[in-house]
Amino acid sequence: MSSTPSFKRLPRAVREQQMLDAAVKVFSRRGFHAASMDEIAEDAGISKPMVYAYLGTKEELFIACLHRETARMMLAIAGAAAPDLPPDQRLWRGLRAFFGFVGAHRDGWAVLYRQARGSQPFATELAAMRARLVEVVAGMLDHALRARGREVAATELEVVAYALVGASESLADWLADHPEAEPEKTATRMMNVAWLGAAQLLDGVTWRPPTD
Amino acid sequence: MSSTPSFKRLPRAVREQQMLDAAVKVFSRRGFHAASMDEIAEDAGISKPMVYAYLGTKEELFIACLHRETARMMLAIAGAAAPDLPPDQRLWRGLRAFFGFVGAHRDGWAVLYRQARGSQPFATELAAMRARLVEVVAGMLDHALRARGREVAATELEVVAYALVGASESLADWLADHPEAEPEKTATRMMNVAWLGAAQLLDGVTWRPPTD
Amino acid sequence: MSSTPSFKRLPRAVREQQMLDAAVKVFSRRGFHAASMDEIAEDAGISKPMVYAYLGTKEELFIACLHRETARMMLAIAGAAAPDLPPDQRLWRGLRAFFGFVGAHRDGWAVLYRQARGSQPFATELAAMRARLVEVVAGMLDHALRARGREVAATELEVVAYALVGASESLADWLADHPEAEPEKTATRMMNVAWLGAAQLLDGVTWRPPTD
Amino acid sequence: MSSTPSFKRLPRAVREQQMLDAAVKVFSRRGFHAASMDEIAEDAGISKPMVYAYLGTKEELFIACLHRETARMMLAIAGAAAPDLPPDQRLWRGLRAFFGFVGAHRDGWAVLYRQARGSQPFATELAAMRARLVEVVAGMLDHALRARGREVAATELEVVAYALVGASESLADWLADHPEAEPEKTATRMMNVAWLGAAQLLDGVTWRPPTD
DNA sequence: TATGAATGAGACTTCATTCAT
């Protein structure tokens, strides 16, 4: 009598994934503020107090979404861009994996970037993730430079990497908004913009402002 | 002491500017949703009903901010990048003006982009403005191409322009977050990324994905 | 310089009528609470402070409307139902005038009755007007009774009169809602209901509840 | 003292009735617009959000009141005026039930009619209910006519029924305003006005306007 | 006289969050 198993009692890990799925869906559809815990709970097929018990506050819930989606994305990219490939190959594989991920999880992307960029509480989280990306890209550039016996100040590398990441994010936004667009083609376009410029830099060509 | 100037009963145009100033400030500090009309009104030194009477709903107020800041920015850029300059000069002047504007109105930039990107009601407004920028950049590229007797499909040009604009926005975000950074230096960096890559494209160099 | 005549300076009486016209129109269209002083002032082509200066508070303004419309209606009825006519003639003329008035001033009727009946502040005003109508009707009945040498307690007469007035109001409501309906026909119908029953009463026929 | 009954956490159905009770009370005391959701909630001994959660918007809440009171009244009338009685008996029983109901639920009556008559959103609801009453009355008249081998156009019957209903409503208003008045006596009076006139009509007597 | 400018007050409504069962 005391141990009658209830069919509803799923293990905690499963329930949490259901909730995160629902949360990502609702957050991406409505935005952080407009999303209501009611809708998330209902969409997850669970009662609100459960959501609070498992994943905490609305803000914490959003951060949990961010974490999960970020981890998935970084995993996809890292898996594709093996460190032992030549730099241009790594960049291409990384970009293709990135746009492939965005194309496959447009919801997640919307949550990750568009929502988070706006409000302070999540800026930190987002900045951390972007920093990791920038670091990876800067590492590729550095790797390529050293292979040619050249060297550039770390700051400069970072800014260039930042711009490349920004351009990628922008195209990813564009991709998320165009359901019919092909991720691979988008990746190729980005590669054209990114690699041609980067290759020049790698070869020591630089542009300097006119004395005016 | 007897001639204290009368601070109240200002004409409508003046009050509207005060309100917009306050709104830009509060929106950029708190984000659209977290910003309260109370705080905006108080910051403008006026009562809430006046804000509603002059500038309408919270949403309309935000759009009014967007419009004003956008117009200012486009004016600054258009004034700097005269159409009769050679393309690289135009791009450089335009970028310098753009980053200069962002550096000078970091509040406005935050409102313009970061907030608006998130929520649907403003996506349209923002897309329109970005479209104008993209168009200008694509025009520059096209101009340069024709000068070299070459031609590229409009779609391709637009995607490249889109990526460049995205990279600029990203650096602008970075600039807005780093109060000590110099706009002109940031513009130079962006120019390096943008122009070197673009110049390659202009010369007919392209990158193609490996057959894998 | 001090007596330059302004074309806008209409005499007070005219302005007041304009305001009342506008007020009746807006009150009847929106109802008392939903009507806004702004709309009334704008509809009257005058500024709000003027409305307050001339006709006072919103509540006072509504009562002013009530008064004017009431007076007009009573005048129309009294003018038609001359006291020296035989009772059935008076009733008929009165009813015809009443429905004619309602048909011609559907706005005014809506203000008068539908709005006022609901809220306490105006119940008094309305009751007073209805009391005058009831009194007139009861007077007719009494007159007819005496002509036949009969007499009935005043209370009874009043209740009957009250019911007749109520039935008339009801048909008037119906008339106000049916723009295509003809006032005269409606009056005839009411006369059928009213006079046939009243005539019976006048003849001493009464109905008594069964002992059950 | 240790077994103080728990007044809180009542089941939904109970709370809804409490809320409706409070709403009817407040609406009838203040009128729709002047009534505040705060007061209703407080009167129901519950917080405002519960009212919204269970019964929705203020407007929806009012309509819910209308429905409940209407249903109760129609039930009372239908239960009293059995269709197998002779017409005059049905009319009498129906009227007695009607005035009995109004006398017992003066609050409800005020909500039902006086408030609803004024504003558009409820006109439909009210019209529907009145239409059912009119239909019932017209049915009685038709029944009586056929019993005497006569027939009258449906439209005419309806207008007569409408007038009778209007007269009843008017007397009901009067009853609601006179706490000391006896419902049964009022019903008798109404019966006198209604039945005597109707009986004449049933017998084929009609009144025609003079050629003037 | 006439009005644009201004506001205090208050209404409805929605949420994130927590008890008590």
Next chain:
DNA sequence: GATGAATGAAGTCTCATTCAT
């Protein structure tokens, strides 16, 4: 473990009403 019931707090918006010009 799970949930229906419950609420404090806040936010947007509107309106009648009054100054000061």
